[in-house]
Amino acid sequence: MAAVFDRPGDYTEQVLDLVAQIPSGRVMTYGDVAWTFGRPGARAVGMVMRYHGSSVPWWRVLRSGGHPPTGHEARAREHYEEEGTPLLPASTEAGYRVDLAAARWTPDS
DNA sequence: CCCATGACTACAG
DNA sequence: ACTGTAGCCATGG
Numbered sequence: 001m002a003a004v005f006d007r008p009g010d011y012t013e014q015v016l017d018l019v020a021q022i023p024s025g026r027v028m029t030y031g032d033v034a035w036t037f038g039r040p041g042a043r044a045v046g047m048v049m050r051y052h053g054s055s056v057p058w059w060r061v062l063r064s065g066g067h068p069p070t071g072h073e074a075r076a077r078e079h080y081e082e083e084g085t086p087l088l089p090a091s092t093e094a095g096y097r098v099d100l101a102a103a104r105w106t107p108d109s
Numbered sequence: 110c111c112c113a114t115g116a117c118t119a120c121a122g
Numbered sequence: 123a124c125t126g127t128a129g130c131c132a133t134g135g
Contacts, residue, residue, distance in 0.1 A: 011132060030117055034131080041131040042117040048132080050116050058116075069116035091123065 026105035
């Protein structure tokens with residue numbers, strides 16, 4: 001079935017489509033995803049993920065600095081270890097962060 | 110149109 | 123590393 005979302009707006013559709021294209025082991029920041037559409041709507045992207053994130057690899061989208069979504073640090077780590085995403089040690093509560101320099105991805109690549 | 114919300118970002122202290 | 127403030131944008135009431 002194609003249309004499975006409640007009422008997918010153009011913006012929401014673009015975000016979900018792009019996130020779904022991120023290859024395993026690679027990641028993008030909210031800002032990168034937003035700028036891909038020609039706009040700095042990092043927050044708007046986060047909202048789309050909160051609502052429809054269950055249908056896309058949300059763990060491949062992180063915040064600036066390589067930290068996973070707020071409230072999902074532990075959940076995301078499981079996927080990173082499973083996909084072999086490069087992680088780095090951090091002095092944060094989660095104790096880790098994603099190596100953006102090595103895992104950052106763009107649809108152009 | 111106005112207002113509130115949120116899985117954001119950057120800067121300042 | 124931490125918190126607070128300001129700016130950003132789409133969505134919903």
